[in-house]
Amino acid sequence: MNIPNNSPEDLGNNLAAAERLARAIKVAGGEFSLILACCDSIAKQQQILKLLQELSSVAIQEMRLMPTDETLYTTITNTIGISQPQALMVHGLESVVAIPQMLISTNLMRDEFRKNLHFPIVLWVNNEVLSQLVWLAPDLKNWAATTIRFDISNSQLIENQAVSA
Template identity: 60%
Template sequence: MKSLSNSPDVLTDSTVAAQRLARAMMLAGGDFSLILACCNSVKRQQQILNLLHKSCLTKIQEVTLLPTDETLYTTIKTAIGTAQPEALIVKGLESVEAINQLILSANIMRDEFRKDFHFPLVLWVNDEIIHKLVWLAPDLKNWTANTIRFE
């Protein structure tokens, strides 16, 4: 993987985390898997995504949520239609105005994700969104493995 920063520590941490994310997406291979990727900087997030698109063997599709989106499941379903991408990354959660409602509805619809989506679903989150998931959607949050953190 190519570097994301000049700092050796940041390079090592980011490279290892990016490799973990790429491996998690690859290992899901045709099965639903919910992965949280945490990065508090939108700029850094985009750098990592660019790196993943260039270096990851899994073809990644992206969906960016709008501030007006109210449901995660319906937004994704509308964006992908009948397609089943190899992996899907959802970004923009931090910009959703009704984030609590979106998280609550995702928790209610969690079984539909597993039933209809046969690919790894990566949610790009920040620390605030993770806290909201823990409090508002504990069942959905429990489906995730350890959060992959990008410092």
């Protein structure tokens, strides 16, 4: 597990990203929306969740996937039952053993999300899961707005852009 770096730059970036996340959840109110939140550090993710609770006026239900879960849609519907939360935050995707199969089935079932789930879903991913999502579930990934990242400082972002250029 990574220890979060709490430099002033990182705190500012995380606050701005948390504000974007809170705004995306609020704007989606009552409609299905897929929001990807990317963070490699579980400790930093917990900090962000606390901050999000302070920033958001929306009641956010949370659920954690188990390593043995096989389908995202069924797991969500079994967890929430007939209720429709204002927003749902899904953790633990990185722990799923059959992650490729889950992502492929989620991509195939994507229309069911929009038809039956009338609330925003925040799917927490790490960089590894995000890259698998891009390759294995491209249609689902395209439904998501820009991924909200919590692990990249301005200096890292500049460095990553220089490497990829």
